[in-house]
Amino acid sequence: MITAPLPLDEDVRLRALRQLDILDTDPEDAFDRISRLAAFAFGVPIVLISLVDEDRQWFKSHYGLAACETPRSVSFCAHAVLSKRMLVVEDALEDERFLDNPLVTCAPNIRFYAGSPLRLPDAQVVGTLCLIDSKPRSFDAREAAMLADFAQLVERELELRQQLVRSRTAHERDRRSLAISEARFRTVFEQTPIGKAVVDLDGRFLDVNQKFTEIIGYEEIELRRRTFASITHPADVAADLVQVAELLAGRQATYAMEKRYLRPDGRTVWVNLAVSLVRDVSGTPLHFIAAVQDITSRKKSEEALRNYHIELEARVRERTAELRRSRDALQIITDNLPALVAVVDRDLRYQFNNETYRRVFDTDPAALRGRSLSETLPPDVFERLQPFFARALSGERVTCDEVRYRADVDQVWSVTYIPVRRDGQVTGFYVMAHDVTEQHRTERRLRERALVDPLTGLANRRALQDALRELRASGEPFALFFMDMDGFKAVNDRYGHDVGDSLLKEIGRRLVATVRSGDVVSRLGGDEFVVASRGVMDARTGERIAAAICREVSKAFVVGGRVIETSASVGVVLTGAGGAAGVVDAASAVLAAEAEERTEVQAEAQAETQTEPRTRADDALCLADAAMYEAKRAGRNTWRMAANAKVIARVGA
Structure with a gap:
């Protein structure tokens, strides 16, 4: 086993990985969804999103594997991180780097590995998206491109996570700064030896400090139910309101005046009042901040009052600037997502x-x-x-x-x-x-591929089974035509499989052109084709269709510049009126007799494709298969109805 050496920029790479703040986090559906889709797309049992740490590889997503991490020393992904290119090992036992690796010789018994590097925007490779199979397999350029596309989906999620971490960090920094600013403001508000109050635009007290209540003589809870005009001496109200109007009109930022308050016991207290109007960033007035000082202690507190105003205005400007920077940063970050x-x-x-x-x-x-x-x-x-x-x-x-x-x-x-x-x-x-x-497009393409024969473009066995189930459920009569080529093996042996494949494609095209547009034409595999024809209710119609199929297939084909003559044997089963609709009583005996005459290869192929419990539609398909073998025994290039196979059918629910 050869352990991958450390990259030259390992310190930078590890720092970039840890800045993602992703190691040892809980599973996330965004990453697990990519793993599941990749496993389905490539048909592999294990898909990992592996992040290569200092001494381990940790799996953010591990489809098909219970382990969450393995030592870096045995990691395939470490080799991909070192080379910064896609790593493909088609057979680990043939690769001297991995043939005695514990992950190869023991569980999960890796034989095939393909890993695409995961790059951050700064080009650092932090891990891989890798495919693993316990069997060796080939991996062509198209699959490599598809794996790279899946890796880009993971990279996009990592990049989004990186941006969100940065945004969260900036937000937390701004929040702490604002909290400190608020704490400082509250400290100044409460502890200065000056009466202070926050007053809304209607003149009601929103907040007052202890010193303010001592000067005015009202408790805080009582002041919150009053306006400044209600506790101002009637002779001073008009002058105060004029100054307030000047603030709201924007002709002055603050005002100061000497005025009298009326205490609860009716006594008058003179104060030096200073008022500021706080506006938001757009200039809209928010509230007033009032500072009052008993004139008897004015000399004493004059300096504190001046410093307070300077501090207050600086804090307002600082908070406004911080809010503007935070909003601008949020706009820049989200604009680039x-x-x-x-x-x-x-x-x-x-x-x-x-x-x-x-x-x-x-x-x-x-x-x-x-x-x-x-x-x-x-x-x-x-x-x-x-x-x-x-x-x-x-x-x-x-x-x-x-x-x-x-x-x-x-x-x-x-x-x-x-x-x-x-x-x-x-x-x-x-x-x-x-x-x-x-x-969504990828998922749709994958669904379509699962129902189409890749060689001929016809419906495959699964699509045929779905169609037969729908026909049986609808109760509509239909006919099945099971067609097998006569002597197709000789064509493959003489001209090669490429010519044989081209011939199968031509046969598929002729079948589609021969039957009706609503009929289902499918290829089961090899040289076996099945046609499901709706609405066929009598033997004469079934015979006419079967004869047309035999006639079209027996016409000479020109494939690859060669003229090839062949023929087909067709078995026909009618379901519904006049046909074998229902459970076939004698199907098991007939099929057992037919199986003895088939080659071992055909029997194994049939067993491999039998993946679902047999249904009534399968019985009809087996009858058509048996009738096809009757046609072959009758001399080939012909067709036989299932009734001629001496199979007794009964119509059942």
Whole structure:
């Protein structure tokens, strides 16, 4: 066994891996879904998303394998990380690097390995997406390209995770800074020897410190029920209101005046009042901050008051700047994500949109802010998604797959709605939408391939079985034509398998052209074809179709510049009216007799394809097979009905 040496940039690579903050984390569906799809696409029992750590390889996803990690010293993936290229080992016992590796000689008994490197945006290779089989196998360029595509899906998830980690770190840093700022403000607010109050735009007290209550003589709870005008001496109210109007009009930022307050016992207290108006980043007034000082101690507290104002204004500017930087950073990060990102409030109006909205909705993201979802989304899309909006606003994280925002664009999105909570209340939700169009196309192609014979493009055995089950369930009469080529082995022996394959394709095309457009034409394997023809209710029609098949197949073929003459034997079974509809009483005896005349290879091939419990449709298929052998015994290039095989059938439910 040869252990892969460490890359020259191992320290940089390990630092990049650990910055992902992914090692020893819980399984995630996004990665497990890729593993399952890869296992299905390549037909392998084991698929791993392996991250190569300092002394181990750890599996973020391990489809088909119970272990979560193995030592790096025995890792195949370490070799791929070293070379930074795809590593393919078609037979580990033939490779001196791995032939005595414990993972080869013991469980999981690796014989085949293919690993595609996982690169971060900075080009560091942190692991592989690898395929493992306990049997040796070949791996062509098309499969290598497909594996690289699957690896890019994993890389996209890793990149998104990296961006989210950075965003979370920045957010936490901003949160701590704001918390420190708030703590400092509260310390200054509470501990300074000056009476302070926060007053809303209607003049009501929102917050006061202990010193303020001592100067005015009211308890805090009583002040919260009052306005500043209600405790101001009547002779001073008008002058105070004039100054407030000046603040709101923007003609001055603060004002100072001497005024009188009326204490609860009716006594008057003179104070030096200083008031500031706090505005948000857009200039909209938020509230007043008032500072009062007993004139008798004015000289003493003059310096503290001046320093307080300087500190307060600096904190406001710092907080405003921090908020602006945080929002700008969030905008930059989300604008570069390959996803739709938005924030929606409880009224279903956009509060934030990233740049991807411009491409998908052909609208400036800034223009969407404040616009309702019902105005932005097509009516049918909004109606479908409305229940998801309601669930998100109730505090539930929900995902809706297969969302199509535009009917004129073949693009499918997977959308997640995440509740936004502030002070224990849901104030809206985040929108995270990922483009899954290519994934859906891949899944559709994989489903289609599972039902199509790869050589002829006809329906395969599985598709035929599905069609027969549907026909039996519908109760509609139909006929089965089981066709086997006469002397096809001689064609393969004489001209080679390439010519034989071309001949099978031509036979398939002739069958499709011969039968009706609604009939099912399938290839079971080798040179065996089956036609399921709907609505055939009598023997005469079945005979006519069988004769047409024999006639068309017996015509000479021109394949690869050679003229090939061949023929076919056809067995016919009618189901429904006048046919073998139901369980066949004598089918077992007939099939046993026929099996004795078949070659060992044919019997083994039939056993390999018998993967499901036999159904009534299988009985009909077996009868057609038996009738085909009757045609071969009758001289070939002919057909026989199942009734001629001396099989007694009864019609049953």
